[in-house]
Structures are given as C-alpha cells and as structure tokens.
Amino acid sequence: MEGRQALAARDAFDIVVIGGGINGCGIARDASGRGLSVLLVEQGDLASGTSSASTKLIHGGLRYLEQFEFRLVREALTERERLLAAAPHIIWPLRFVLPHDRGIRPAWMVRLGLFLYDHIAPRKRLPGCETIRFRQHPYGQPLKGSFKIGFAYSDCWVQDSRLVALAARDAEERGAEICVRTRFIGAQRQGDGWTVTLEDAGSPTATGGTRQVRARVLVNAAGPWVAEVLRSRLGIESTKNVRLIKGSHIVVPRLYQGEQAYILQNADRRIVFTIPYERDFTLIGTTDIAYDEEPHRIAISDAETRYLCDSVSHCFRVPVEPKDLVWSYAGVRPLFDDGSLKASVVTRDYVFDLEAAGGAPPALSVFGGKITTFRRLAEHAMDELARFFPGMKPAWTETAPLPGGDIAGGDFEAFIAALRRRKPFLDPELARRLARAYGTRVEAIIGKANRIEDLGRDFGRGLTAAEIDYLVDQEWARTADDILWRRSKLGLHLPQGVASEIDAYLEGRRRSGAEQRVSAREHSTNGLTDRQAATGRGSSA
Numbered sequence: 374m375e376g377r378q379a380l381a382a383r384d385a386f387d388i389v390v391i392g393g394g395i396n397g398c399g400i401a402r403d404a405s406g407r408g409l410s411v412l413l414v415e416q417g418d419l420a421s422g423t424s425s426a427s428t429k430l431i432h433g434g435l436r437y438l439e440q441f442e443f444r445l446v447r448e449a450l451t452e453r454e455r456l457l458a459a460a461p462h463i464i465w466p467l468r469f470v471l472p473h474d475r476g477i478r479p480a481w482m483v484r485l486g487l488f489l490y491d492h493i494a495p496r497k498r499l500p501g502c503e504t505i506r507f508r509q510h511p512y513g514q515p516l517k518g519s520f521k522i523g524f525a526y527s528d529c530w531v532q533d534s535r536l537v538a539l540a541a542r543d544a545e546e547r548g549a550e551i552c553v554r555t556r557f558i559g560a561q562r563q564g565d566g567w568t569v570t571l572e573d574a575g576s577p578t579a580t581g582g583t584r585q586v587r588a589r590v591l592v593n594a595a596g597p598w599v600a601e602v603l604r605s606r607l608g609i610e611s612t613k614n615v616r617l618i619k620g621s622h623i624v625v626p627r628l629y630q631g632e633q634a635y636i637l638q639n640a641d642r643r644i645v646f647t648i649p650y651e652r653d654f655t656l657i658g659t660t661d662i663a664y665d666e667e668p669h670r671i672a673i674s675d676a677e678t679r680y681l682c683d684s685v686s687h688c689f690r691v692p693v694e695p696k697d698l699v700w701s702y703a704g705v706r707p708l709f710d711d712g713s714l715k716a717s718v719v720t721r722d723y724v725f726d727l728e729a730a731g732g733a734p735p736a737l738s739v740f741g742g743k744i745t746t747f748r749r750l751a752e753h754a755m756d757e758l759a760r761f762f763p764g765m766k767p768a769w770t771e772t773a774p775l776p777g778g779d780i781a782g783g784d785f786e787a788f789i790a791a792l793r794r795r796k797p798f799l800d801p802e803l804a805r806r807l808a809r810a811y812g813t814r815v816e817a818i819i820g821k822a823n824r825i826e827d828l829g830r831d832f833g834r835g836l837t838a839a840e841i842d843y844l845v846d847q848e849w850a851r852t853a854d855d856i857l858w859r860r861s862k863l864g865l866h867l868p869q870g871v872a873s874e875i876d877a878y879l880e881g882r883r884r885s886g887a888e889q890r891v892s893a894r895e896h897s898t899n900g901l902t903d904r905q906a907a908t909g910r911g912s913s914a
C-alpha cells in the first residue's frame with residue numbers, strides 16, 4: 374500500500390483520522406501541531422470527496438443570515454480574514470454583484486443583510502458593500518436592461534482541493550503520517566484504545582493488503598460517509614444523522630469581462646453564482662437538492678444543468694445553453710440533519726458526536742461544516758478531545774500560515790513581481806499559475822532552474838516534470854487525475870490525451886524507484902541540475 378512505509382514506521386498513534394477532506398486534514402494538522410501522533414487515512418485521493426466539489430468560496434454565506442445562522446456567519450466571516458492571511462496564494466478577494474429583483478427580496482432586506490454582513494465580524498482587508506446603478510457601471514454590462522440597481526460586496530475565492538493538500542502538507546511537516554488510497558475497514562475497542570484495520574485501496578500499485586494499527590482516539594471525518602463509518606464500520610448507534618444535499622456546478626466559456634462574480638436570485642429563493650474561473654471560463658452553481666444515493670456515483674443531472682442555464686439566462690443578456698458546457702461537477706454536503714423540510718435551508722453549521730460512554734476509547738464524528746470554517750472546526754474538535762490528552766499543547770493555528778502562504782505582508786502581486794525578476798525565463802502566465810498554486814513553496818519546483826528546460830519535459834501549459842515530481846513527492850498525487858483535476862485545474866486547459874502521457878510518466882517514476890532517485894539526487898554530476906539527475910532527464914527531455 375502507498376502508505377505502508379509510513380505505517381511500518383509506527384503502529385500506534387494518539388489519533389487516527391478517517392477521511393482526507395478538508396475537515397480530516399484540518400484536524401490532523403491541528404492535532405499534530407499540538408504534539409500528538411496522528412495517522413490520517415484517505416480511501417481515494419486527498420479532497421476526492423466533497424472538498425473538491427464546492428463553489429470554492431471562503432465566505433460567511435450571505436443567504437444564511439436569512440436562516441438566522443448568525444453564529445455560523447460570524448465565525449465564517451472571522452475565518453475569512455484569518456484564512457486570507459494564512460494562504461494569500463490560494464485564497465484571494467472577490468467582488469460579488471447582486472442584481473436587485475424586488476419580486477424576490479425587497480431592497481431594504483438585502484441592504485439590512487449586507488449591513489450585517491459587513492459588521493457582524495471584524496473586516497480589515499476587504500472593502501464593504503455599495504449600491505450599484507447598472508446603467509453607469511461596467512458591472513451592469515452582462516446583465517439584461519431590466520436590472521437597474523444592485524449591490525456589491527466582498528468575499529474570497531479558494532482553490533479548495535489545494536487547501537486540503539496544504540493542510541495535509543502542514544500536518545505531515547508537524548509529524549503526522551498521511552496515507553492516501555488507504556481505506557479504513559473497521560476498528561474494535563481493546564483496552565485503552567482502538568485496534569484499527571486499514572486496507573490498500575486502489576493506488577496504481579495496490580496489493581489489496583491490510584494492516585493493523587492502534588489508536589487512542591478515532592476521528593471520523595468521512596464527510597458523506599460519516600454515518601456509514603459510524604454505524605457499519607464502528608458499530609456505533611448515534612442519535613445524530615447526516616443529511617446529504619447534492620450541489621452541482623457547470624463550467625462554460627467565459628461569459629463576461631471583469632473579475633467580478635454575480636449572485637443571482639431565483640424565484641424559488643435559491644441563489645446561483647457566476648464566477649470568473651481559470652481565466653478562460655465561468656463557473657456556475659449550485660443547485661442544493663436532497664440526495665439519498667451512494668455518494669461515489671454522483672454526477673450532475675439534466676434537470677440541474679437546465680436549472681443553472683435558465684437561472685443565468687434569466688439575468689444575462691447572452692443566454693447559456695447546455696451545449697455550452699465544457700465541464701461539470703457535483704458533490705454532496707454531509708450536513709447535520711436538523712429536521713428541516715427544504716434541502717436549501719438545512720443548517721450548514723457543524724456538529725460533533727463524541728462517543729466515549731463509560732470511559733471507553735473515544736470516537737469523535739464530524740457532521741457538516743464548510744471549507745471556510747475548517748480551521749475553527751479543527752480547533753473545536755481538539756477542545757472536545759482535550760480531556761483525553763492532558764499534556765496536549767494549546768491551540769496554535771489562528772495566525773499560522775499554510776505551506777507557501779508566508780508571503781511578505783500577504784502582498785501577492787509584489788511576490789509575483791519578485792519571482793519574475795528572479796526567474797525571467799518563466800512567462801507571465803506560468804509565473805502567475807505557479808505562484809498561485811505554491812506560494813513560497815514554488816522554490817522547491819523552480820529553485821535551481823536557470824532556464825525553462827531545466828524543469829524537464831513540458832506536458833503542456835507549463836506543467837513540467839519538475840512540477841509533477843513535486844506533486845508526487847510533497848502532495849501525495851498518484852495519478853494524472855490527481856494532478857489535472859485536484860492539485861490543479863489544468864485538465865480544463867489541456868487536451869484529453871495528456872492524461873495518459875502523465876500516467877505513463879508516473880509509471881516510469883514508480884518503476885525507477887524512490888531509492889534510485891534519492892541516490893541520483895545526492896550524486897548529481899555532469900552539469901545536470903539536481904532535479905534532472907533525480908529524474909534521469911537531460912535538458913532537452
């Protein structure tokens with residue numbers, strides 16, 4: 374199994390975390406930074422569940438004010454500022470335009486909501502809301518003439534699946550072991566801990582083997598599978614239930630100029646975002662519908678595609694049709710079931726279920742949560758577990774940067790300018806993409822290169838062998854899909870055939886073996902850079 378080396382190194386842990394989504398990785402990061410020994414297991418790739426299928430906003434959730442979720446909105450808005458400071462490479466401000474439709478919500482209600490949104494939590498770096506007269510403002514350009522006024526406010530954008538990988542990276546650097554393609558099969562309470570069974574799950578080198586480890590505490594952060602893990606794999610009957618709510622997105626060629634997003638109101642009171650995406654595209658979503666099937670098989674339905682196209686076509690001058698789609702994705706929110714009848718109003722707040730009756734070894738299950746609140750959720754989870762680890766260090770993540778996020782003053786544009794001065798061979802588009810994805814860690818990819826050829830083979834759009842090596846060695850990428858759709862969104866820009874070329878390259882890497890690469894790196898000579906020597910590539914590869 375991919376994680377076998379790590380597991381072999383240690384077979385007893387303070388905490389075993391099940392699930393490599395944002396919540397599992399956030400908890401693993403927080404716990405390992407407090408000095409606990411942590412093993413995280415993920416059955417697929419990191420962020421292969423809900424955490425790569427979100428709308429990708431670090432936001433308070435304007436619409437949750439309507440549901441009186443003040444605690445959640447305040448916490449999320451507070452986190453928005455903290456996360457922007459912790460990861461200014463993968464998180465950045467975004468201006469949202471809300472066209473006013475008085476048939477859906479009166480203007481006073483929207484103004485009141487936006488006033489609260491601006492003031493309910495500290496806001497240092499983002500501009501507040503304003504009223505827009507569309508006839509005089511470029512924001513009105515894509516909209517139909519019937520929309521006369523609207524409102525603009527701020528939130529943030531996040532590369533969601535990269536956030537997960539960075540949390541996992543940080544966890545590992547603080548001592549955690551991260552095992553991808555490793556399924557949690559089950560666990561039994563024995564003595565003062567759990568005996569946990571894990572299985573090799575679908576890595577390209579999968580053997581189907583199993584391993585056992587010991588854990589003092591189990592954390593069930595399996596997202597949409599939280600109830601399955603709790604009931605079927607741990608045999609625990611909980612009073613808490615998960616409510617699966619499906620949300621889908623479509624991607625179309627860019628609909629309008631400008632970097633602003635739109636938040637469109639629909640007659641059924643749901644909202645749909647249109648967001649500039651990956652330079653050439655517009656992301657449109659989401660839907661919010663009840664879901665009761667196996668979370669693995671999720672895909673957008675024709676009805677959802679139609680709904681999203683109609684929503685945009687109702688507001689924009691140029692209609693969007695299903696034939697315009699270049700990509701779509703769907704995910705399920707693993708929400709805490711609060712008994713609401715409508716899918717769109719089920720609470721987005723998180724709830725823990727701590728099972729430790731009669732002094733039995735504890736299992737903590739996570740229900741709900743948002744990408745935005747992952748850091749705080751992890752801190753709260755550790756508060757819940759503090760009594761089982763009396764020597765544990767205090768909370769530490771509030772001001773800690775995520776890997777690559779230690780950019781001086783959080784000034785991303787200055788960071789790119791300095792990068793381009795240092796590495797003038799990077800074209801502007803590639804420099805920006807690498808800086809956005811890796812922040813200060815970009816040095817680990819391009820550090821010793823003096824010309825683009827030093828980065829090895831280019832698979833297209835500047836995805837070089839050096840970058841792939843980094844993603845495998847440092848971010849647990851194992852397949853072309855991991856690289857093209859989760860560590861990056863290069864899958865949108867590159868022709869389909871590239872995936873098999875990347876898979877062949879990864880296979881070659883595996884065959885040549887890790888030890889050989891390490892020893893080649895140590896003995897690099899003959900005028901090759903370390904990286905070329907490490908991967909056996911010459912400069913013209």
Ligand SMILES: Cc1cc2nc3c(=O)[nH]c(=O)nc-3n(C[C@H](O)[C@H](O)[C@H](O)COP(=O)(O)OP(=O)(O)OC[C@H]3O[C@@H](n4cnc5c(N)ncnc54)[C@H](O)[C@@H]3O)c2cc1C
Binds near residue numbers: 392417428
């Ligand atoms: C359509 C949509 C839009 C959203 N938009 C936003 C947004 O804009 N902003 C925001 O803040 N939040 C948003 N969210 C919410 C957010 O995406 C989720 O709350 C969050 O990603 C949940 O993370 P998680 O770690 O709990 O679950 P997941 O990301 O699903 O992770 C759980 C992991 O557990 C693994 N697992 C399951 N069983 C096992 C097992 N037996 N062994 C090993 N591993 C296992 C799975 O493979 C999975 O990777 C959105 C959600 C959806 C669906």
